[in-house]
Structures are given as C-alpha cells and as structure tokens.
Amino acid sequence: MAIPSIKCQNCGINQLCLPVMLADAEVEHLDGIVQRTKPLDKGSILYRVGDTFNAIYAVRSGCLKSYTISENGDEQIIGFHLPGEIIGLNAIDSQQHPSTAKALETSTICTLPYEDLDSLAADMPGLRQQLMRIMSREILDDQELLFLLNKKSADERLAAFLINLSARYAKRGLANDCFKLVMKKSDIANYLGMAIETISRLFSRLVEKDYITIERKQVNIIDMNGLSQLAGVSCHL
C-alpha cells in the first residue's frame, strides 16, 4: 500500500538521509526506487537474523532497535535507530541479515532496494558519496561505542548514552533536554553491557545528583554541562 503524498522531495528529514548531496532531479530518481509501506506496529519486525538481504532501510518516523542473538540465546542490542538513519548496512557483505530489526514504537520505513540503489549510484556521484559517508559514519559510531564500553565506567557510559540521544534528537529539531526514552531500561542495560539493576541505580544517582529528572520514561536533562562532563566531553558515542 503506497502512500503517494510522501516523497523524498518533501520529506522533513531528507537532509539527514540519502538525498543530502543531490540535485532536485536526482532526488526524483532516488524517490522513484523507494518503496513505502504501511507503518510498522510496535514490536513488529522489519527483518530477522538470517533473512536474505534485498534492501537497506531508512527510518522515516518512530524508533527501532537492532540486535543479534548468540547461540546461547541471549540478545545483544547493537543500536537504536531514529528517523533519518539507514539500517541494514551490515548485511551487504554476506547478503544475509546478521541482525534483527524491531520497532520500539509505531514506525514508518522507506525501503531502498539495494540493486536499484547500486544502479543509481553508478550515475549519481552524489548518491554514491553519500552512501559511502553513511557507511563510514556507521563504522566510526561503532568504534566510538567500542571506546565507551572498553574504557568508561558504568556512570560514564550511561551519561554518554543520554548525551548521545540528546544530540541526535537535537539534530532532528527536537528538544535536546527533554525527551522520552522509547526503549526499555533493560534494553539500555543490554546495549551498554550492564545489569538492569545497575542501570536502575545509576538513574537514581543521576537524579539524586540533579543531573536529570525522570518521570516514567520522560527524561529531562537539568544539568547538560555536568552530564556532558561526566560522559567525557568529546564522546559523541
């Protein structure tokens, strides 16, 4: 079920997505290959570990998490994906999805068939370069996360996580000091490699020290400087 009114040309987040470096005519071409389907309900799955790779996906609205599942059954969350972000890139090499992507809330997705995208890339230097930049960025983000997990204490990790979310919301024109955690605390714990109990205690401590307030899942950052400092200033996660 296509939704004709939405096009890359008038999409609010096209400057975070693939069209960044493209001329109007080029965006038109890109738009031509995009498949838009009805929104994904909370909890439903975009692709699963082992699925054949056909396309990469752009998040248009909502939020997804992606995670792998180890042989002993426990899951490792790899990332949370906000509007404008491209997912499925880790499947290009093996042509099979190595991770599962699940909607954390109702989300709309643009499907970009990979073969079509590759053909377009041949003739559109801007698209080719933006693709490369997005992949490069993802490599860098993963490496920064690596650093976070390897070298930072539990407090610092959580602070960095919140600062990172804050920055990403800001980039999307939303408040940077006041947002809703769409993921469960247990997801945060999993992502940051900690026990749920530890996350719970750390949130309590952040509240106690007046860095943030938290009501249900609504987070307010009161002391952005303090929190950034705790996170390690230059850590963009």
Next chain:
Amino acid sequence: MAIPSIKCQNCGINQLCLPVMLADAEVEHLDGIVQRTKPLDKGSILYRVGDTFNAIYAVRSGCLKSYTISENGDEQIIGFHLPGEIIGLNAIDSQQHPSTAKALETSTICTLPYEDLDSLAADMPGLRQQLMRIMSREILDDQELLFLLNKKSADERLAAFLINLSARYAKRGLANDCFKLVMKKSDIANYLGMAIETISRLFSRLVEKDYITIERKQVNIIDMNGLSQLAGVSCHL
C-alpha cells in the same frame, strides 16, 4: 619511489582485497590509480588523528594497529590490520582521520586515492560493490567486537581474540595453529578493554590448561576445539 614489479594483477592477496569481483581489464584500471611507496618501518605512522583524508589504504604486507586518542590522552586500539585489509574507511564521512595507523612491523601499503577510486567506481559495478562489501564487513566486525566486549568474560575475550587471529591467518594461507603475535601484550589488553596484568594471567591460564603454548611471542594452539568453545563457537570476533 614506485616499485614497478608489484601490480594488483600479480599480487598474492588480491582476492582478499579490492580486485575480488573484477575482470582483468578492470584490475588494470584499478592498478593504474594505486600508489606504492617504500615500506613503512616498524613504529612509523601512516596517518594520524586529524590528518586530512585523501585516500584509503590496503595493507600489502606486515601489520598495523589503528587507535584513537581520547582527550585525557589514553589510547584506544580499534583494530589490528593484516595483509589484504583496507584501512582509513572511518575517515570518509568527516574527511579527517579519526584514528591513527601505526606499523607494528615493517609493512608495505598500497595507497588508493579516494577521488580516483570514486571515479572508477562510477564505471565499474564490481569495484563499487566490493567497496560496499568491505565497508559492510567492517561494520559487522565492529559489531561482533561490541558483542564480545559487552557480553563475554575476560577468558572468553582472549580466546576469541586468538581464534579470530588464527582464522585470519588461515584465510591468508598461513598456519592457523602457529603464529607470532606481532602486537605487544599491552596492545591486546588495550584492544580487549582489560589490564595488562589480567592478560598476562589469562595467557598463563591458557597455557596451564593446555589450550596453547607460548614462547616469546610465538603462539601455538594445541587444542583448537577447546579454545573455540571457550571463545564461543560462532564468534568470529
């Protein structure tokens, strides 16, 4: 100083590198843009954090490490690079190298000027696709490392590290059970997010339990199955 006798066409590791999907004539074109300079001595630096991005690099022989440096000065090793691997991909987005690459032993490097590569990619679908696969693979590798650091104990991490090295040597036609650690133990510790002392103790334990022997930097894996099991079988690091 160009070394004329080495060409992509006759390079022993071209099937691990960029030429994988290319026809002979295409490899010729690729070879045309490659810059080969004299070997990098042990300890010398290929690029530094902050350097302007001009090219990506293929390791032809030797071994390099790449690492970032945090504001408080401590370094975080991101990876060790063996022949056939492409490095510098994390700089494409920002056009500045976010990490430093240093030779751990005498190493030869092929420089691939990025603009030239991009132009070639326009006309060579195979090259374009191989580039994407290599980046995709790197994303995946980083994510697997993430999992390792987040969910595995110290023993498991070290075992996984050794199994990973072993597999990579095997892929290059070298023995998978008998190799020299080119990096210092402190580098391994840094990479895996542990203290040097811990790494030292873990090596002792692996030897004691007859998984490996180690003489200077020469490692022999005696019980590959046992070590793999300890590492978590399906963990390719």
Next chain:
DNA sequence: CGATAGCTTGAGTCTTATCAACGTATGTGG
C-alpha cells in the same frame, strides 16, 4: 653489559554482577 621497556606474579580493593525481595505499571477478562 647495562639500561629500559615489557611482562609476570602476588595482595588487596573496588566496581559491578548476582540473588532476592519487593514495588509499580500495564493490560486483560470477568
């Protein structure tokens, strides 16, 4: 041969995980 960097081993400590119990949402069926 001596200086230095790298590595090993031991003792004590700290951070974070685990276990357990309890509190708080959320949602379903009567």
Next chain:
DNA sequence: CCACATACGTTGATAAGACTCAAGCTATCG
C-alpha cells in the same frame, strides 16, 4: 471498572571478577 496476572523496575545484601599497586623478572637493543 475492578482485580488479577504479568512484565518491568527498584533497592538491599553479598559475592565475584577484574583492576590497581607493588615488586621482581626477562627480553631487547644500543
């Protein structure tokens, strides 16, 4: 609409794994 079931989150007590500090040992290289 309430009561219950279930999932999610909090808090406390205890334990384990890995870090730090300290001392000594072993390569390596000029």
